Amino acid sequence: MATRSTIMDTNSFRAEHAAALDEQTRRLTERRQEVLGGSYRLFYRKPVHLVRGQGQYLWDAEGNKYLDMYNNVASIGHAHPAVVDAVHGQMQQLNTHTRYLHERILDYTEELRTTLPEYLTAGDYKAMYMCTGSEANDLAIRVAKAYTGGTGLIATAEAYHGTSELTSSISPALGSGQPIGEHVWLLPAPDSYRTGVKDIGAWFAQKIRDAIAEMTSQGVTFAGFIADSIFSSDGVLPGTYLKEAIDAVHEAGGVFIADEVQPGFARTGEEFWGFACHGVSPDIITMGKPMGNGIPVSGLLARSEVLASFSDTIPYFSTFGGNPVSMAAAQAVLEVIRCEGLQAHALDVGAQALDSFRQLATAHENVGDVRGSGLFIGFELVRDRDTREPARDLALAMLEELRSRGVLTSVAGPHGNVLKLRPPLPFSEQDIPWATQALDESLSVLTR
Template sequence: MSFTEQNIEQLVAQHYNLIVKAKTLNGYDEQNFLLTDESGGQFIGKISTDAHDYHFLEAQIKILDHLSQSGIANKFQQVIPNRTAQSLTAITLNGNQYYLRILNFLHGNFWVEEQQHSNELQVDLGIFLGKMDSALAGFFHPSINRYYEWDIRNALDARKDLHYIKDHEKRRIADYFLLQFEMEVLPKLPSLRTAVIHNDANDYNVLVSGNSIVGLIDFGDMVFSQVINNVAIACTYAMLDKENPVMVAANVVKGYHHENPLTETEIEVLYYLICARLCISVTKSAYNASLQSDNQHHFITERPAWDLLFKLIKTNPVLVENELRIACGYTPIIKQDDDYATLLKERKELIGRNLSISYKKKLKIIKGAFQYLYDDKGRTYIDCVNNVSHVGHCHPTVVKAMQQQIATLNTNTRYLNDNLTNYAKMLCATLPPSLNVCFFTNSGSEANDLAIRMSRHFTKQKDVIVLDHAYHGTSTVAMELSPYKFDGKGGFGQPPHIHKAQNPDLYRGEYRYEDKDAGAQYAKSVQQLIEKLEKEDKAPAAFICETLLGVGGQIPLPENYLEEVYKYVRSAGGVCIADEVQVGFGRVGEKFWGFELQNVVPDMVVLGKPIGNGHPLAAVVTTTEIAEAFNNGMEYFNTFGGNPVSMTTGIAVLTTIQSEEMQQHALETGNYLMAGLSSLKEKHPIIGDVRGYGLFVGAELIRNKETLEPAVPEIDEIVEKMKERGFLLSTDGPLYNVLKIKPPMVFNHDNADALVRNLDEVLVEMNLNEGKNQEC
C-alpha cells in the first residue's frame, strides 16, 4: 500500500498529537514525508512495511541514541516518541503491518544541491566520517550483522545483474571492475577492520552549510562491514561530476585519516572499493530499468556513476593509491627518479640481447584494462598498437573462462575433451564451408610452419612464393618465408626455394591508386615466378600472404589481387594460404576475415595473435582433401596445441567478439579514425598516405610528395612524443616510416579523437610543415 499525504497527516495526529501538513519526498524503498506543524516546525516521517525487519528498525533508533552521546550529536536526527513514549509506531491496515517513525528535521543543503564543493568541504566530510566511525567503534546490534546487497563486501553478487546492462562497453567495464574486486580486494577483506558503518553517505544523505558538514541522515543501509567501505562510499559520491575525482578522494581521505587513521592496506584497496560501489549502483539501475521501475530514486545517480567509471578506467590505480598515501602522510609508492637501471642490467645479463625494448625512455607496464595500460609511475597509456589483445587487455569474460578451466583441467589432446571439438565447430562456422578441418598450435609462427609443411605433403613440391617485405614468424621455416627478416640486418639471405613477388603497394609501388588494373598487374609478378619455376621443372607448393600486409607497411591489397593470384597458383597445382594472424577475427570491420575483402576462398587459413587474446594459441584451418593428404601415417602431435585451457580461451574470445558486436564496432570506429587521420593529411604534408580497413590502419610519413622520401627519423620522434602524451604507437613498413595503428578492438571514438588531436598537436609542435627537410 502507498500512503497518501492525507493518510500520514491523520496517523501523525492520532499517534503523536501533532497537526501537520505532509509532503511526499523521494525514497529508495521506504515512503518519506516532510511534516510541517502549525508553528512552522518540521519533521521527517518514515513509513515501512513488514518487509522491513522490526529489529532492524529498532537498531536504527539505537544507533541514533548511541550517537547522541558523541561529540557530533547535533549532526544526526533524533527520534520523536509517540504519545505512548514509543519510538516505533506499529500500524495494521488490511491485515498488513507498517511502522511509522518521526524524526526531527536537520537544516542544511544536501551535498547534491551545492554547486561547488570546496577542498575544505571535502576534507570536512572526511573529518566528520572519521569522528562518526570512531564514535561507533563500540556499538553493535545483532540485526546489523546481516547480508545486504549494497554492502561493498558483497560486490561480486552484482555479477548476476550485469546482463541487464545492454551497452557492451559499459557492461564490460563493470565486469572488469568486479573482477578487480575479486582479485585485489577479496583476499584482503579478512585483514581489514570491521565495525557498524552508516554505509550510505551519498550526496542525498549528507547535509552541508558553507564549507562544513552539518548532518547525515538515513541509517537504513547500515551494516556490520569493513570500516574502509564507509570511506569508499563517501568518496564515491563526493567524486561524482568532478573534473579531478582523485583529488576529491584524497581530500576526503585526508580528513578521515586525521580522525580515524587508515591502515596502508585500507588505502591500497580503496580505489577498487570505490569502483565496486559504482558497479553495484549501475547494475542495480539496469536491473530496475528491466522492471520498468518508475521510481526516480532508482536511477538518480546512474548517469554520473557511469561518467565516473569511465574516468576511473582511464586512471592508473597506482596513481590513486599514491595520492591517497600522500594524503595520509605515508611514503609514496611512485618513484619518479627510478630509471630501471637495475632491471635493465639484469635483463641484459639474463635475456638475449636482441630482444628489443620499445621507446628511448623505457616503460614498465604493470597492469592493463582493455585499451588502457598502466605503468608503475602512475601514468595511463592508450594502447594503439597491441592487436594481440584483440578483445582488450584482461577482458573479464576471457580471464574468468581461463581461470575456471585451468583450475579444473589442463592436459594434452590424447584424451577426449569437448572443448576441442566445440571450439573447432565455432571456428569453422565463421569460415567458408570448404575450410572445415582444424590443427591447433601454440603460435602463429608454428601455424605458418605447419601450413607450409602440409602444403608440401599435398603438392609434393617444396618452393613457396611470398611477397617482398613479408613477415610470417620466428620459427626456422617462418623465417625462411620472411623477406623482412632474411633480407634485413643480420639476415641469412633469400633461400633458393623461396621466391619473392612484388609487394602490391598502391602508394609507392609500380602500380598506384589511380591504376584500376593495379591488382591484376601486381598479380602478374606471381605468374612470372610460376613460369620461371616451370622452366626448372618445378611448381609452387604454396603461395602465402597476409590478407592485409602488416610489416610490409599496413597495406590493403589492391582489388582483385588475390583472385588473380589464386588462379595462377592453383593452375600450377599450388596451395593458397591466407595468413590471418594479424588481420582476422573482425578487425577489418567490413568482413570477419581479411581474405573476404578479396572475394576469395583460400585452401588454408593461418590464425594466431588475436585468437587467444594473448594466450599462446594459433591454428591452421584447411580443406578435408589437404588434411587427408597430410594424414600419411606419420602422427601429427602437438603436446599442448588444442589443450582444454587454450580451447576454452578460444571459445571465450570468439564468443566475446560476437556477443559484443566487435566487428561492427571496428568498422564504425575504424572509419571514424581514418576520417580523422585523413583530415590531418590535408593539414600536414608529412602524412603522405592514410590507409587500412577497420582497426587495421597505417599512416605513411614522407618528406617529399614527389620523391616519397621517408620521414625518418621524424617518425621516431613523433612516436616518442606521442608516448609522452599517453599513446603507444609503433612504426612499420620496409622503410620504417609507417605509423602502425592496430589497437585492441575496444578502442573507441573518444580514443580516436584523442589520438588525432594529440598527433595534430605534436606535428604542429615539431613544425614539420616548414622544417629543413620538408619540401612538400
C-alpha cells in the same frame, strides 16, 4: 653488414640510450641484458615499464595511462573478464593435451568454422592446433609441400610469418641477418601508393605468374603463396585486389596460405577474416594469439583434401596445442566478438578514425597517405608528397613523441615510415580525439 629488422630494430632501445634513463628504468634494462639473450628488443629509447592493462588502455609503474594503438594480441582488450573467467574456470578443472578426449576442442572448432564466409563450405575445412602463429605457419608450409610435392614458396618482400627455421626463411622483415630460403621467391608488395599502379590486382597477379615461371625454369616445383591479406608488415595495404593473384596460384597447382594472425578475427570490420575482403578461397588459414586474447594458442583450418596429404601420412602432436584452457580462452573470444558486436564496431569506429586521421593531411605536408580497413590503419609519412620519398627518421621520431603523449604504436613497411595503428578492438569513438591530437601535436613539434 646485416640490415636491421624493420619490425624489431626500427623502434628499439639501444645501449646508447641508457644514459638518458632514470635510475629505476636503467636498472631494469641492465637486468634484462644480464639474464636474457641478446636477441630480445625493447620498444622506445626510454622503455615503457607496464604493470596493468584494461581494454584499450595500459598503465606504467608510475601510474601513467596509455592508449594502446598497436596491440592486436589482446584483440578483445587487455584483461577481458570473459577470458579471465573462462581460463580460471577451466584451469580449476583440467588442463591436458589432445591425446585424451575432451569436448572443448570439438565445440570450439565447430563454432570457428561457422565464422568462415558463406562462399566457402565450412565442412570442407579441418582444424589443427598449436601454441604460436609461427607453429601454425610452419605446419601450413609443411602441408603445402606435402600436397603439391613442391618446395617453391612465394612471399612478399617485407613479410613476417614467424620465428621457426622454416617460417623465418620466408620472413624478410626479420632483416638480412636472417637468411631467406633457397626456394623462396620474394615479390614486391601490392602497394598502389608507392607503385602508382591503378590496377594493383592485375599487376600483382603478373608478379605471381612471373615468379612461378622462373621457378619452373630453374627446376623448382611451386608449392604455394603465403600472405596476410592486409600486408601489414609491408606497410598496411588494404583492398579487394587479390582474387586474380590467388587464381594464378591455383591454376599453377599451388596452395594459398592465408596468414590471418593479424587481419583475422573481425579486425578489418568488413569481414571476420581478412582474406574474405578479397573474396578469395584459401587452402589453409592460419591464426595465432589474438584468437585467445594473448593466451598461447594458435591453429589452422585447411581444406580436407589438402590436409589429408600430410595428416594421413605423418602423425602430428603439439603437446599443449589445443589444450582445454587455451580452448576456453578462444571460445570466450568468439563469444565476446559476437555478443559485443566487435566486428561492426571495428568497421564503424575504424571508419571514423580513418577520416579523422586523414584530415591531418590538410595541415601537415609530411602525411603522404592514410589507409585502412576497420581497426587496422597505416599512416604513411613522406619527405615530399610529389616524390613520395619515405620519411623514416620522422616516423621514428613520431613514435617517441606519441609515447610522450600517451599513445603507443610502432612502424611497418620496407622503409619504416608507416605508423601501424592497430588497437585492441574495444578502441572507441571517445579515443579518436586522443589519438588524433597526439598525431597532430607530434607532427607539429617535429616539422615546425
